[in-house]
Amino acid sequence: MKNKDYKSYSYDQLLTFEKQGPVLIEKLVDQSDKKDTKIKDLKSRLEHIDETIKTSVEKKIGVKPGSSFRNFFDKLYDDNFGYFAGGCILLGFLHLKINVNLPIILSAMGAFILIGPGIMIGLMLGLTVLETIIKFLIGGDAQDKYQKKYEKLFEQIKKDKHKKPIELIHKKIEDLDDEKSTLYVERRDIEKALNEIVSLKRRAKNKEDRAKIAAFNNKARSAASYVRASLLKEILNKKKWECPYCHKMYDIENKNYTKLLDADHIHPVHKGGLSTKQNMILVCKSCNSKKKTLTLRQFCKIRRLDYEKTCNVLEKMGKDV
Numbered sequence: 091m092k093n094k095d096y097k098s099y100s101y102d103q104l105l106t107f108e109k110q111g112p113v114l115i116e117k118l119v120d121q122s123d124k125k126d127t128k129i130k131d132l133k134s135r136l137e138h139i140d141e142t143i144k145t146s147v148e149k150k151i152g153v154k155p156g157s158s159f160r161n162f163f164d165k166l167y168d169d170n171f172g173y174f175a176g177g178c179i180l181l182g183f184l185h186l187k188i189n190v191n192l193p194i195i196l197s198a199m200g201a202f203i204l205i206g207p208g209i210m211i212g213l214m215l216g217l218t219v220l221e222t223i224i225k226f227l228i229g230g231d232a233q234d235k236y237q238k239k240y241e242k243l244f245e246q247i248k249k250d251k252h253k254k255p256i257e258l259i260h261k262k263i264e265d266l267d268d269e270k271s272t273l274y275v276e277r278r279d280i281e282k283a284l285n286e287i288v289s290l291k292r293r294a295k296n297k298e299d300r301a302k303i304a305a306f307n308n309k310a311r312s313a314a315s316y317v318r319a320s321l322l323k324e325i326l327n328k329k330k331w332e333c334p335y336c337h338k339m340y341d342i343e344n345k346n347y348t349k350l351l352d353a354d355h356i357h358p359v360h361k362g363g364l365s366t367k368q369n370m371i372l373v374c375k376s377c378n379s380k381k382k383t384l385t386l387r388q389f390c391k392i393r394r395l396d397y398e399k400t401c402n403v404l405e406k407m408g409k410d411v
């Protein structure tokens with residue numbers, strides 16, 4: 091699955107994502123949990139197969155020597171843990187009560203924390219010693235020999251009878267693990283994007299604003315070139331043309347004159363001037379390159395032109411000044 095690139099989301103998409111993100115995470119966690127349950131189930135099936143093999147091995151070669159003793163102690167330990175613990179607490183409690191005259195609750199706590207575990211450890215040590223003695227009596231060799239035989243037969247049965255299903259289960263577990271990591275990556279990406287949502291939104295907004303401004307500028311540019319073309323049309327049949335700013339005369343009889351003339355925004359675009367016939371005027375390239383973003387008044391001052399006179403000229407041409 092290809093990861094989503096939240097950096098390329100629009101502002102509106104991010105707003106929706108901000109709302110849906112937590113829900114998505116919950117869904118992903120849920121899916122992952124379901125896969126965990128499936129994996130657990132498959133693993134218990136593997137355990138069950140092992141259990142089945144164990145039973146058939148023991149049917150053939152009997153149980154491990156001394157295992158009846160081991161089972162006996164295991165059972166004693168598992169089944170009677172509660173009695174052990176209770177006995178320990180009682181013994182500890184009596185011990186404290188006799189020696190130190192503490193309030194009863196403190197005695198009980200002290201007994202449980204100090205004396206109880208001591209007695210438990212003692213009992214466990216006793217069991218270990220007993221087990222060692224039994225092992226000595228039966229003989230470690232017999233157990234080792236049995237173990238080797240057991241393992242060999244176990245592997246044999248596993249290979250002969252259960253190879254295919256075991257392989258299949260392993261494959262399924264592997265696939266589920268892969269799916270889980272994909273879900274994890276997806277979830278991590280969402281969490282990361284949610285953590286950065288403020289800056290992502292800001293970036294998207296800036297990008298969209300810039301795009302809007304660029305689109306507006308493009309429109310303005312095409313409007314300006316349209317006005318320039320129609321201004322040029324007005325002087326199509328003239329032989330001479332005078333720059334309304336510098337009053338230099340230009341020979342425009344050969345039609346290359348278009349290259350000599352620029353269309354200036356009298357009130358500059360940067361200051362809100364529009365690309366209309368009233369605000370645009372044909373001027374010589376030299377004047378246009380000097381005026382740039384200057385207002386008419388600033389331009390006249392710098393070029394030492396008479397501002398009032400220039401205004402009159404422009405007004406006569408039907409321009410807004």
Ligand SMILES: [Zn+2]
Pocket residue numbers: 333334335336337338373374375376377378
């Ligand atoms: Zn000029």
